[in-house]
Amino acid sequence: MTDNGRVALVTGATSGIGLASARLLAGQGHRVFLCARDATAVADTVKSLQNEGFDVDGTTGDVRFKEQVAEVVRAAVARFGPIDVLVNNAGRSGGGVTADIADELWDDVIATNLTSVFVVTREVLTSGGMRHKKRGRIINIASTAGKQGVVLGAPYSASKHGVVGFTKALGNELAPTGITVNAVCPGYVETPMAQRVRAGYAAAYDTTEDAILEKFQAKIPLGRYSTPEEVAGLVGYLASDTAASITGQALNVCGGLGNF
Numbered sequence: 001m002t003d004n005g006r007v008a009l010v011t012g013a014t015s016g017i018g019l020a021s022a023r024l025l026a027g028q029g030h031r032v033f034l035c036a037r038d039a040t041a042v043a044d045t046v047k048s049l050q051n052e053g054f055d056v057d058g059t060t061g062d063v064r065f066k067e068q069v070a071e072v073v074r075a076a077v078a079r080f081g082p083i084d085v086l087v088n089n090a091g092r093s094g095g096g097v098t099a100d101i102a103d104e105l106w107d108d109v110i111a112t113n114l115t116s117v118f119v120v121t122r123e124v125l126t127s128g129g130m131r132h133k134k135r136g137r138i139i140n141i142a143s144t145a146g147k148q149g150v151v152l153g154a155p156y157s158a159s160k161h162g163v164v165g166f167t168k169a170l171g172n173e174l175a176p177t178g179i180t181v182n183a184v185c186p187g188y189v190e191t192p193m194a195q196r197v198r199a200g201y202a203a204a205y206d207t208t209e210d211a212i213l214e215k216f217q218a219k220i221p222l223g224r225y226s227t228p229e230e231v232a233g234l235v236g237y238l239a240s241d242t243a244a245s246i247t248g249q250a251l252n253v254c255g256g257l258g259n260f
């Protein structure tokens with residue numbers, strides 16, 4: 001793989017959209033550093049991407065904890081150098097009947113999906129070296145749920161609206177610096193998280209996961225879930241030089257689900 005001289009950090013890259021994004025960025029010639037919480041998954045993912053011929057490394061790290069975020073960024077810089085591309089991908093689902101939602105669930109969804117985006121971004125801009133560069137890319141994986149309400153998904157929807165707002169504000173702030181900031185908003189994407197979401201709705205509505213799948217697919221104009229690779233395709237484009245004039249945007253990859 002020809003090295004394009006750029007370093008990318010992808011959070012939550014052992015599965016789904018994060019893994020597809022790490023693979024695509026590595027295929028574009030980025031040196032890719034990744035993190036997730038499960039040490040075995042991190043080791044296996046790094047090994048398999050290296051076996052595919054990519055310049056990839058990673059470490060364990062939980063984006064909910066500032067000290068761990070600092071350690072991940074420190075490790076990335078030590079391994080590959082200052083960071084050019086950040087993909088804030090780590091996230092979780094979470095919701096239920098709002099009147100019954102426990103403080104712990106609300107706090108954890110906001111910490112994982114929203115506060116982490118601020119904390120990782122700040123760390124990458126400072127100790128990650130991005131703010132001293134003339135070019136940078138910050139790509140936040142939000143959701144179409146960051147633009148419209150999702151029934152039984154108030155914490156998730158609130159967190160993703162927050163990511164979209166953060167993206168727009170920071171995109172304006174950093175525009176003069178050559179660092180672009182954008183959100184990618186997937187609709188339904190077939191990943192382990194999507195399976196967990198279907199299981200949650202099947203329990204809430206007392207029906208089967210297949211019935212939920214059918215219901216969700218019926219809402220999507222394309223009639224199917226997007227793939228992680230289709231979402232990663234937009235991540236790769238936003239990381240490219242051609243995307244230099246796109247900033248502060250929240251762009252959907254959703255089979256037409258979000259028409260806004």
Ligand SMILES: NC(=O)c1ccc[n+]([C@@H]2O[C@H](COP(=O)([O-])OP(=O)(O)OC[C@H]3O[C@@H](n4cnc5c(N)ncnc54)[C@H](OP(=O)(O)O)[C@@H]3O)[C@@H](O)[C@H]2O)c1
Pocket residue numbers: 011012013014015016017018035036037038041061062063064089090091092093112141142143144185186187188189190191192193194
């Ligand atoms: N799938 C969809 O339909 C869909 C739609 C819209 C938006 N999204 C968004 O896309 C992103 C990726 O989702 P996905 O479907 O690819 O999920 P996934 O398959 O469940 O993968 C999530 C990844 O994030 C990591 N992760 C989770 N919590 C973390 C934490 N606290 N610190 C560090 N890493 C963490 C997981 O590894 P560990 O568990 O080992 O940490 C895993 O690598 C999320 O932000 C999600 O909200 C997904």
